[in-house]
Amino acid sequence: MFAELGHFSLILALVISLALATLPHVGARRGDARLMALAPAAAWVAFALIGLAFACLVASYLRSDFSVANVYENSHSAKPLIYKITGTWGNHEGSMLLWVLILTLFGALVSIFGANLPATLRANVLAVQGWVGTAFFLFILITSNPFTRLNPAPIEGQDLNPILQDIGLAVHPPLLYLGYVGFSVCFSFAVAALIDGRIDAAWARWVRPWTLAAWLFLTGGIAMGSYWAYYELGWGGFWFWDPVENASFMPWLAGTALLHSAIVMEKRAALKIWTLLLAILTFSLSLLGTFLVRSGVLTSVHAFATDPGRGIFILCILVFFIGGSLALFAFRASRLTAGGLFHPVSREGALVLNNLFLTTATATVFVGTLYPLMVEAVGGDKISVGEPFFNLTFGPLMIPLLCMVPFGPLLAWKRGDIIAVSQRLMAAFGGALAVVLVVYLFKDGASVLAALGCGLAAWLILGALTDLWLKSGFGNLPPSQALRRLVGLPKSMFGTAAAHLGLGLTLLGIVGTISFQQERIVEIKPGETVEIAGYTLLFEGLRPFKGPNFDEEQGTFRIRSSGGSEIGSVVSAKRFYPARRMPTTEAGIRTMGFSQLYVSLGDQTETGGIVARIWWKPLVTLIWLGGLVMMAGGAISLFDRRLRVGAPARRKSALRPQSDPAS
Amino acid sequence: MRHVAIALATWLALLTPAWAVLPDEVLADPALETRARNLSHELRCMVCQNQSIDDSNADLARDLRVLVRERLQAGDSDRQVIDYVVARYGEFVLLKPRFSARNALLWGTPILLLLIGGAFIFVRARQGTSNEPRLSDDEQAAMERLLTKMDK
Numbered sequence: 001m002f003a004e005l006g007h008f009s010l011i012l013a014l015v016i017s018l019a020l021a022t023l024p025h026v027g028a029r030r031g032d033a034r035l036m037a038l039a040p041a042a043a044w045v046a047f048a049l050i051g052l053a054f055a056c057l058v059a060s061y062l063r064s065d066f067s068v069a070n071v072y073e074n075s076h077s078a079k080p081l082i083y084k085i086t087g088t089w090g091n092h093e094g095s096m097l098l099w100v101l102i103l104t105l106f107g108a109l110v111s112i113f114g115a116n117l118p119a120t121l122r123a124n125v126l127a128v129q130g131w132v133g134t135a136f137f138l139f140i141l142i143t144s145n146p147f148t149r150l151n152p153a154p155i156e157g158q159d160l161n162p163i164l165q166d167i168g169l170a171v172h173p174p175l176l177y178l179g180y181v182g183f184s185v186c187f188s189f190a191v192a193a194l195i196d197g198r199i200d201a202a203w204a205r206w207v208r209p210w211t212l213a214a215w216l217f218l219t220g221g222i223a224m225g226s227y228w229a230y231y232e233l234g235w236g237g238f239w240f241w242d243p244v245e246n247a248s249f250m251p252w253l254a255g256t257a258l259l260h261s262a263i264v265m266e267k268r269a270a271l272k273i274w275t276l277l278l279a280i281l282t283f284s285l286s287l288l289g290t291f292l293v294r295s296g297v298l299t300s301v302h303a304f305a306t307d308p309g310r311g312i313f314i315l316c317i318l319v320f321f322i323g324g325s326l327a328l329f330a331f332r333a334s335r336l337t338a339g340g341l342f343h344p345v346s347r348e349g350a351l352v353l354n355n356l357f358l359t360t361a362t363a364t365v366f367v368g369t370l371y372p373l374m375v376e377a378v379g380g381d382k383i384s385v386g387e388p389f390f391n392l393t394f395g396p397l398m399i400p401l402l403c404m405v406p407f408g409p410l411l412a413w414k415r416g417d418i419i420a421v422s423q424r425l426m427a428a429f430g431g432a433l434a435v436v437l438v439v440y441l442f443k444d445g446a447s448v449l450a451a452l453g454c455g456l457a458a459w460l461i462l463g464a465l466t467d468l469w470l471k472s473g474f475g476n477l478p479p480s481q482a483l484r485r486l487v488g489l490p491k492s493m494f495g496t497a498a499a500h501l502g503l504g505l506t507l508l509g510i511v512g513t514i515s516f517q518q519e520r521i522v523e524i525k526p527g528e529t530v531e532i533a534g535y536t537l538l539f540e541g542l543r544p545f546k547g548p549n550f551d552e553e554q555g556t557f558r559i560r561s562s563g564g565s566e567i568g569s570v571v572s573a574k575r576f577y578p579a580r581r582m583p584t585t586e587a588g589i590r591t592m593g594f595s596q597l598y599v600s601l602g603d604q605t606e607t608g609g610i611v612a613r614i615w616w617k618p619l620v621t622l623i624w625l626g627g628l629v630m631m632a633g634g635a636i637s638l639f640d641r642r643l644r645v646g647a648p649a650r651r652k653s654a655l656r657p658q659s660d661p662a663s
Numbered sequence: 664m665r666h667v668a669i670a671l672a673t674w675l676a677l678l679t680p681a682w683a684v685l686p687d688e689v690l691a692d693p694a695l696e697t698r699a700r701n702l703s704h705e706l707r708c709m710v711c712q713n714q715s716i717d718d719s720n721a722d723l724a725r726d727l728r729v730l731v732r733e734r735l736q737a738g739d740s741d742r743q744v745i746d747y748v749v750a751r752y753g754e755f756v757l758l759k760p761r762f763s764a765r766n767a768l769l770w771g772t773p774i775l776l777l778l779i780g781g782a783f784i785f786v787r788a789r790q791g792t793s794n795e796p797r798l799s800d801d802e803q804a805a806m807e808r809l810l811t812k813m814d815k
Contacts, residue, residue: 235718237718240713240714241713242712242713243713343788344788349788352784353784356777356780356781356784357777359776359780360773360776360777360780361773363772363773363776364772364773364776367768367769367772368769371760371766371768371769375765380765381753381754381755382753382755383754383755383757383760383766384707384713384754384755384756384757384758384760385758385759385760385769386707386713386715386758386759387704387715387758388704388705388758388759389758389759389760389769392759393770393773397773397777412810412811413810414810415807415810521684521685521686521689522686523686602685611685611686
């Protein structure tokens with residue numbers, strides 16, 4: 001019953017979406033208010049229908065209804081409840097349904113928050129969302145229907161891939177998709193502006209919060225995915241430059257550029273055309289990411305969807321949306337008026353440089369990811385592009401960008417004074433220099449590069465703090481007054497500072513882990529010890545353990561500090577899932593401060609020992625904590641009074657687009 | 664990232680669980696072992712996706728790791744080891760493609776884009792400032808007072 005209901009509402013959603021994709025456009029063209037008013041209603045209905053379809057799929061999983069092929073292939077009656085729910089999107093069909101659920105959610109949100117948008121703009125935006133929806137509903141119904149029945153129904157399911165039976169699956173894909181699909185709103189706004197042939201102030205004000213929201217979710221999704229891979233895969237890496245990771249990293253880089261150019265556009269009405277192009281490119285990269293992952297074109301063992309039919313369908317979607325929007329851009333962009341002028345040394349100038357480096361970095365990742373495919377396609381032999389390539393190209397591109405970060409927020413709009421800003425950053429620079437010296441002189445085995453890396457991280461962190469310090473007037477004003485000003489600063493300033501500070505923390509984590517990590521590969525027997533980073537680990541032996549749907553061999557290590565006092569233990573395990581006959585390693589991780597001790601078990605040896613890999617990962621948690629701080633920065637910015645819906649300041653500025661009372 | 668996980672799970676299922684860099688592979692000479700590890704990071708495990716032989720637990724990766732160590736012990740330079748492996752397995756084995764005509768676009772893109780973009784911005788910036796009507800010193804000072812006030 002549930003499967004049919006879900007299937008039916010999916011078909012209905014397609015029909016509604018077709019109406020949404022066409023009628024409001026006609027209405028906007030003819031100035032027919034009734035046709036335009038259809039858009040928000042249709043967006044809501046589409047959301048409700050997909051919500052129902054999604055709920056039906058979840059219900060089928062909860063009931064372990066193995067007559068539904070998707071449930072049979074990815075679930076098991078003995079699977080814990082949480083994984084029955086998250087397993088809904090732990091497969092190709094279900095994850096596509098999650099994708100469109102989020103797409104329609106954003107459509108519905110645009111209709112709520114867009115109540116005071118110009119009517120034609122809102123109609124066009126929602127209609128473009130309707131186009132995207134239509135394409136993906138068709139894709140799901142034709143090539144990836146999650147509601148297909150099996151007859152006769154199997155008695156037991158094949159279980160979810162054990163590696164996905166983790167809390168990470170509950171968090172990572174939804175966050176990632178909120179980011180990916182969130183950029184569809186920016187895309188729809190851009191295409192709507194091109195259809196309209198003008199970009200007004202309302203447009204600029206609208207794109208930034210949506211970009212910010214999408215960006216903060218994508219940041220969270222990537223950070224969460226990175227931590228998940230780190231603890232689940234058992235070899236302690238946090239980023240692999242894998243094509244599928246790159247697929248999510250490209251929209252993030254482009255989205256970060258968009259976020260910054262949207263600021264210039266909102267505040268200074270400059271860079272309009274470029275911002276528009278970036279909005280199109282960012283969502284195009286999200287689509288490309290979906291294509292790369294879903295089509296199996298990367299000929300990878302990302303065995304998620306290696307069905308050529310699907311690949312060709314997604315390729316058509318890709319060509320239609322990317323080609324279509326870029327063609328529209330080519331025809332219409334000349335009609336848009338270029339914006340305000342600015343001196344090269346100014347906040348705008350800094351943001352333009354930011355965009356130059358971020359776009360180049362995006363292109364580097366793009367070329368690196370697709371080059372092997374291109375070489376193969378033109379008949380060359382197979383080549384590989386991996387981590388060493390990206391370290392050598394992406395790394396050097398980031399260094400000048402990161403060096404410039406603290407300057408940006410301190411430069412004045414329109415015309416800045418680089419010398420005055422440098423003077424104000426002297427303290428931060430001195431602090432960073434001190435960090436370089438301390439690391440180089442006092443940390444054993446520190447290379448010059450590692451010390452400079454730590455210094456750069458300190459430069460970012462201190463630069464962000466300097467920005468807040470100066471803007472609230474500490475040093476010039478009495479502290480109590482400065483404190484009041486600090487509290488009263490616009491939230492977007494806190495947001496900027498937090499995001500840049502988070503970036504510094506992430507960098508510190510990366511540099512710390514890469515430069516100072518220690519590793520021991522040993523064969524160890526019960527009662528033996530191994531030393532790492534001043535800690536002594538005593539192996540107590542293996543002990544069997546039975547989980548709800550797996551069997552485990554747990555190895556316990558007692559940890560002693562260099563002083564000899566015991567500070568606890570860490571348990572690392574090897575798991576076996578009988579339903580899929582699949583082993584996994586469950587790394588034992590103990591967090592100490594910001595650093596972690598990471599223990600991973602290998603095979604048992606004939607002599608009664610076991611192979612163990614033990615790492616000391618200094619400051620490693622900062623990599624992801626920095627991501628959280630960046631997210632927090634995005635969230636704080638989002639709650640800025642000027643961006644909040646219905647705030648009086650916003651209304652006023654919508655009427656008088658040129659004056660910006662708060663900047 | 665989830666897909667990385669799936670990838671791993673897939674070949675974990677296909678292969679008997681073994682281990683990346685096992686204790687019995689490690690060379691006695693720490694300097695040689697460090698070189699072996701560094702080289703291993705640049706060589707691809709041929710049967711895995713985008714994994715270096717250092718990270719992989721496939722049997723073929725183990726064979727390659729042992730081969731690299733044998734060549735190093737035989738006195739090869741890093742360069743010679745890489746050439747030896749490429750001669751046997753093709754350029755596919757390199758995670759960092761060589762600087763060659765075919766790979767020009769790959770290596771050139773970052774530099775080229777940075778130069779073109781930079782030049783474009785530079786030209787635009789010059790045009791922008793030269794077209795700007797000049798203000799008198801008084802006007803300039805007044806404007807800057809206003810602007811700094813607005814920025815705060």
